[in-house]
Amino acid sequence: MGLSPGATRLNVTGVDTEHILEHPRESSFAFEIPEAAPSRRRGAVLRRLLLAADLTSIAAAFLVAEAAYYHRPEHESVSVGPEIALFLLSLPLWGLVSLLYGLYQRDDARVAHTTIDEVVHIFHMVTVCTWGFFVVSDLTGIAQPQIAKLALFWLLATALVPLGRVVVRNYARSTPWFRQSVIIVGAGDVGQTLAEKLIRHPEYGLEVIGFVDAEPKEQRASLEHLMILGIPENLPAIINEHEADRLIIAFSRDAQRDVLDILRSLKNVRVQIDIVPRYFEIISTRTGMSSIEGVPVLGLGQRELSKTARFVKRTVDVVVGSLALIVLSPLLIGIALAIWFDDRGSAFFRQPRIGADGRPFSIYKFRTMVRGADGQKQTVANLNKHALNGDPRMFKIPADPRITRMGGFLRRRSLDELPQLFNVLKGDMSLVGPRPLIPEEAHYVGSWGRGRLDLKPGMTGLWQTLGRSEIPFDEMVRLDYLYVTSWSLWCDLKLLCQTVPLVLGSGKGAY
Secondary structure (H helix, E strand, O other), rough: OOOOOOOOOEEOOOOOOHHHHHHHHHHHEOOOOOOOOOOOOHHHHHHHHHHHHHHHHHHHHHHHHHHHOOOHHHHHHOOHHHHHHHHHHHHHHHHHHHHHHHOOOOHHHHOOOOOOHHHHHHHHHHHHHHHHHHHHHHHHHHOOOOOOHHOOOHHHHHHHHHHHHHOOOOOOOHOOOHHHEEEEEEOOHHHHHHHHHHHHHHHHHHEEEEEEEOOOHHHHHHHHOEEEHHHHHHHHHHHHHOOEEEEEEOOOOOOOOHHHHHHOOOOOOOEEEEEEEOOOOHHHOOOOOEEEEEEEEEEEEOOOOOHHHHHHHHHHHHHHHHHHHHHHHHHHHHHHHHHHHHHHHOOEEEEEEEEHHOEEEEEEOOOOOOOOOHHHHHHHHHHHHHOOOOOOOOOOOOOOOOOOHHHHHHHHHHHOOOOOHHHHHHHOOOOOOOOOOOOHOOOOOOHHHHHHOOOOEEEHHHHHHOOHOOOOHHHHHHHHHHHHHHHOHHHHHHHHHHHHHHHHOOOOOOO
16 A cells, blocks of 8 residues: 555554554555654755755766767767757656655655665666666657766766765754654663664754653663653643654553554654564564565574675675775874884784684784783773673773873774774674674673674674764674674675764764
8 A cells, every 4th residue: 555645654563463454444564644744844854955966966967977078079060959958858857766766755764864775776766867868869869968978977976966965964964953853652671772872873863852651661870861751542642742753662561452552543643653673683674574464574584694695795805905905005004103103112902802603813903002001901990981880791991091192093083993904804804794802791792692703703883883882782792693694795885884984084983
């Protein structure tokens, strides 16, 4: 069943559907709610800005391609007027095809949607439209665009459209209208963990205003400022009172039928609804959905990487790692000299880590601490951030007094990690993978968590892009396990793209 224009989309992945099926007119993979989702000034404005950016980028690519060929002697006698006229007439079709590819609907439906998630769709859209333009021109005889000029336009558009979207989204995140107020239904462990994540990532533009729960669990210290707004039965009134834009269902203790009845009661409430699925700990974006006689079924896919997948991953490591070492070699030499001049000590630091299948190896890093820092570990143990929070399994000290002046700069920019490229080429590590733990930390990982060791540890990974030193130990293990059991080449490329601006642009390196 399709959604009517502007209808609120309600994700129901993981919810028991036997009760929904009792009301077939109301059920599908998405509920259709007549009054469309919030004002959502955020969604409406962002869609218009993205459309403007797309058309501007496409027009710029066309003008550059025309200019590159217009002044060539062999083309001086060729009239470009019909070609320009045909292109201008086709511009609305570019927007329509982009709409069909879903390039304007996902920002509202997905909390953490980024331009990287759209790259494949943008590539397809530009390719289809470019060659569609060529076919129409050739069949009608209106214009005769050269293949070389079309290829140049295609390359430019493929690069400029994502770039324009990045600019628009970065601008949007800096504006007040991008922010949405969020109510979380369920104040248990899942709901509170979700609230902490949203608070830790303000770039999502979601401001948690409180919980709705009839039997709330004691709130964590970091969430004491959030109120219990009421009980689920009063949800429509609570949403209207607090002018909430988004509602997230995170495992209320209420009966399944009661939750479904409450959701159905929201049909005239202007709010975006998201549901945390059951077994979310092992569900990733790679999980596929199918249907058995109207019952949604999630397919987790093969749990173990095939030999082909491992070969592809290793090939990417070797090729990209080698190129990175060649390009960055002047920087590596400069950093090594700067460390030596700083205190006349060794530029490199080796430390034992636990690798794939539990095998130990030595990780290479630029030295960022004073000489003999390991011997001083016990003297600063009382400053361990995780120990202060009651979890001694990880050792991270903000503003560690053992860090040198040069080391502080390297850590803020994550430049101390660059020598791990040698580990990648040796085969001890991968560019993307689980976090490489020291033996003392790895000792605390047991049972299913040891599945994170099925792949080589990485220079970056989910733990890097989602919080680094801020992520608790248990959460780090879960993220690593999720990465290993749902690996894909696209996921690796996406994490690499997210890591570069994250660590080099923000200046927020590891402790």
